[in-house]
Amino acid sequence: MNEAKGTALITGGSTGIGAIYADRLARQGYDLILVARNAAKLDQVAATIRTATGRNVDTVPADLSNPGELRLIEARLINDRRITMLVNNAGIGAPVPTWQADIDQMESMIDINATALARLTYAVAQRFAAAGNGTIINIASTVAIAPEFMLNGVYGATKAFVVALTASLHAELADKGVRVQVVLPGATATEFWDLSGVPLSGVPAEIVMSADAMVDAALAGLELGETVTIPALPDAAEWTAFEAARTAMLPNLSLTNPADRYRAVAAAA
Numbered sequence: 001m002n003e004a005k006g007t008a009l010i011t012g013g014s015t016g017i018g019a020i021y022a023d024r025l026a027r028q029g030y031d032l033i034l035v036a037r038n039a040a041k042l043d044q045v046a047a048t049i050r051t052a053t054g055r056n057v058d059t060v061p062a063d064l065s066n067p068g069e070l071r072l073i074e075a076r077l078i079n080d081r082r083i084t085m086l087v088n089n090a091g092i093g094a095p096v097p098t099w100q101a102d103i104d105q106m107e108s109m110i111d112i113n114a115t116a117l118a119r120l121t122y123a124v125a126q127r128f129a130a131a132g133n134g135t136i137i138n139i140a141s142t143v144a145i146a147p148e149f150m151l152n153g154v155y156g157a158t159k160a161f162v163v164a165l166t167a168s169l170h171a172e173l174a175d176k177g178v179r180v181q182v183v184l185p186g187a188t189a190t191e192f193w194d195l196s197g198v199p200l201s202g203v204p205a206e207i208v209m210s211a212d213a214m215v216d217a218a219l220a221g222l223e224l225g226e227t228v229t230i231p232a233l234p235d236a237a238e239w240t241a242f243e244a245a246r247t248a249m250l251p252n253l254s255l256t257n258p259a260d261r262y263r264a265v266a267a268a269a
């Protein structure tokens, strides 16, 4: 369980879900590069993991919403050939209903949750494909498929972006030896909630999972070979049926003629 596996770069490794990934991946034998803004917290996580596992843990303080700092992380992913895994975990939420939210705050959320995730993914995808090896784990959210359920609609849209991007990458890279997985956590007990302005104490306890249990389930999903992992979903057949309904429509989503129901209305007008 402890043989060297290369290096995993984890964004948002200073706390919450990212810090648990760091612990678990180090125990699996990965060296780590942890990225987040808070250098002191990164150093604290790194020191704890070094002591517990003896693995190399590097920290890179960076704000992924800052294009210059994001480019530095991209360069590290492109040039550091020891990196065999990318965990795109950093993300922020927002409490405000979609239509009342501040558009600049929404843009900043898109920058971190979608743009940075896509740029970092591009930074490794070609190298991993050329090497025939590598793993990309993208942290989305169940609101990707339930945007009206809770939190903010732009947040849900950024997470739907992550699900769609991962599905496309899986289709293109699976036969090139590159593993991709998207994780859709439900409510998870981290600082995310308080930072998003929705106190965790106000969320029904029966829908909240611990970050430890969530990450352990997500890594089990990776081991099982899943592309999409929904840690809470008791019956995996429900996701399979959801996907079957979607793929059944594929042959009919792009045709020469509009559907009869539209042609009938257009003809009557």
Ligand SMILES: NC(=O)c1ccc[n+]([C@@H]2O[C@H](COP(=O)([O-])OP(=O)(O)OC[C@H]3O[C@@H](n4cnc5c(N)ncnc54)[C@H](OP(=O)(O)O)[C@@H]3O)[C@@H](O)[C@H]2O)c1
Binding pocket: 011, 012, 013, 014, 015, 016, 017, 018, 035, 036, 037, 038, 039, 041, 062, 063, 064, 065, 089, 090, 091, 092, 093, 112, 139, 140, 141, 142, 184, 185, 186, 187, 188, 189, 190, 191, 192, 193, 195
């Ligand atoms: N908690 C939940 O209920 C839940 C549910 C579904 C999905 N998720 C997703 O899970 C992921 C991790 O969330 P979490 O619950 O662990 O939240 P968290 O405890 O708030 O941690 C977020 C991490 O992202 C980092 N981060 C935030 N903004 C950043 C920026 N501009 N540049 C670089 N790093 C940044 C933070 O570090 P710094 O502050 O030091 O930068 C921190 O390490 C997110 O993508 C979130 O959307 C969470």
